[in-house]
Amino acid sequence: MITLASDCLLFELAGGESVPFSADMISVDLMGETALWFDPDFVRHAAKAVFHYFQRELGRQTVTLAEFAEALEKVLRGFKPNGPEPSERPTPSQVAQSDLRRLASDSGHGCELFFFPRLRDELRQHLQQQPRMLRFHGLRGCVKQLVGAQRWTARCQVLEEQIVAYLRECLSAEVSQKELALVVE
DSSP states (O other): OOOOOOOEEEEEEETSEEEEEEGGGGGOOOOOTTHHHHHHHHHHHHHHHHHHHHIIIIIOSSEEHHHHHHHHHHHHHHHHHTTOOOOOOOOOOGEEEEHHHHHHHHHOOTTTHHHHHHHHHHHHHHHTTTSSEEEEEEEHHHHHHHHHHOOOOHHHHHHHHHHHHHHOOOOOOOOSSSOOOOEEE
């Protein structure tokens, strides 16, 4: 028997066969009016989050395609009621963005101690503008820079998860508005 890669899940198809997929291999296409509600990158990140939920939170190695689709639908449905209608998509001024690589280099090479307070300050500055979406990009590069790694390692994975969890915690502690989306990529 061949061992499943640590970053893969087996997806059971309707025909009974199982196919291994990693989070990066998942592709989701929305059709009809639903396609107008969500940005393709948002859907891709939501699919990755559902993938990691099954793999890490539930500790599963196998998931049916129907289970995955149902969980993704539930996640997307959670964003739809408060989300913008197609004619009301957030404008660029309603999206606050930060480059995590810049924050890492501002904090000094390999210095997590200064990075996390700097990240919280950046989040607070953006929240003063009352955006509808907070977007932090450059996560992988930031993590590798802070760890001082050329290649992705287990230490990188741990720090990546810590940064995302920290942003979620800070956001829940700071935000009183309901219509705010956080995207970390």
